[in-house]
Amino acid sequence: MKKIISILMIGLLILSLAACGKGETNEQGYYNKLNVYNWGDYIDPQVLEDFEEEYGIKVNYENYANNEEMLAKIQAGGTEYDVIFPSEYMVEAMIKQGLLLALDMNNLPNMKNIGEQFKNLPYDPDNKYSVPYFWGTMGIIYNTKKVEGQVDSWNILWDEKYKGDILMLDSSRDTIGIALKRLGYSLNTRSLEELERAKVELMNQKPLVKAYEVDAYKDMMIAGEAAMALTWSGDAMLLVEENPDLAYVIPKEGTNLWFDAMAIPTTSQHKREAELFIDYMLRPEVAAKCAEYVMYATPNEAAKALLSEDVIEDELAYPKGDIMEKGEVFIDLGEFTTEYDRVWTEIKAK
């Protein structure tokens, strides 16, 4: 009896392994499977279909909700993701942990389409490991019917007049970051003194705050239940479309610039095909399609030229001038991250 069961078990195991299906080389000489791991709703699905058709490579497409979830899966191993889309600070953290493969620029001729100002950013100085996919800013979205006058400064988030009408992000780096910016500090500060000062500011602000949130605030802004919210430009564009009373502003004190990039994790067994995919994503018409679908700002200059005038002229998405003057990119803080977490807990537990 025991033997029969163990034989059955072995049979089952073999079957399930076989069912996973080993990929094989196709007529064009490519391995016929590619595992892409991206944020939810962050690509035009048509683009994937076109890629499959052109190269005969089947794309296994999976979603994640945040960088940390993606990191955990890569760290745990046992996966074979070929292309991932981490945000800038995560690119940096993953490089330092040796979780990304260096890119071969010879295989990425379309890299030339990326605007110069988006290349060689501090999180990946020589673009050795990542290629920017989308970028944006952080700012204030406010209801023009509830807020009087011109909004141009972070100070409005500390205005007693809007007590209980202010929504902040439940995200330590972002919310502490703008408090630092308001005080004129770098949002990557490693000075305990500056961090403590930002903490005091946020503690003073807390009685005015309706909620620290990352999701439901969008509904509330659309429904007009709050006067203003801290938000990312990508979300702001969607919100303005839903409710024309809303407006987005990048405060004059400066803000955070964020990037989502494409990279190849060390879990990848098929770097050549992964690079092929990244280069495909850098094609002007492909990048433009994704930009139209996702509505975020593309760093791909050739793709931007294909977008409609309205979109490019929209300063909300594509602020004019030198963007590096307006914003600062998050840098991974390594050991100091725990200090931000402690300060954030103190603020929220007050």
Added chain:
Amino acid sequence: MKKQWLSVPYGIWALVFSIAPILIIAVYSFCSRSAYGNIIYEFTAENYGKFLEPIYINVLWRSVLLATQSTLACFILGYPMAMIIAKSTIKKRNIMVMLFVLPLWTNFLLRTYAWMVLLRDQGVINQFLIYIGIIDEPLKLLYSHNAVLLGMVYNFLPFMVLPIYSVLSKLDNSLVEAAEDLGAPPWQVFLKVIFPLSLPGVISGAIMVFMPAVSTFVISDLLGGGQTVLLGNLIQNQFLVARNWQFGSAISMIMIIMILITMGITSKYQGEGGGRQLW
């Protein structure tokens, strides 16, 4: 022999899904941390020391307080309910139990989101109160301490009612009749006979409410607007944001120990059969 065979799958299950994870958490909680949060297998008690900082003790205190409040509220609301159900005819009883269990068939997250819809400024409750003219301005219902408490009581009430009901329904009625025959007034019958006999149900109900209440993070995030940090939020943050699994594991261990102590104390009282001092 045969019986032992049957227990093997459960043994494996417990080993793989309960004991091994707890051991892993225990090991992590004593590990050091690299700059990027990787686990370094070097012994340190630092993670536990960190928890003793006033800010984390404050979080612990608040969580226990809130969980105690919701347990008490569940008890006050749940006990009479359980009595009503236990005293009904079989047919009514089944319907009532069914009505209590029915909401549990809907996803917990969904039910909590539903409360957000009810409590919002432009939500159903505020709209209704404005419509009938009791208030002019919407009340701030959502994102408050009371909203969190409400969410907990709503979600965990069945866990209090059902164990008490199951004890009460099995209560030997002849004891109640004997007390009545001996001339005890109803309140005395309740205090001296019914309530002490129902204590095992009350205790298991209290544990079943207290444990999820002290560890929840979803309810405080959704209904409290992230303005309160509970132990659950703290642990979640350590794992997902702060990249400090070691500290998160240490907090988890502390929670496990706390719950074990509570269960130890309650089972002791239960054993002695007295237990009114529990409250």
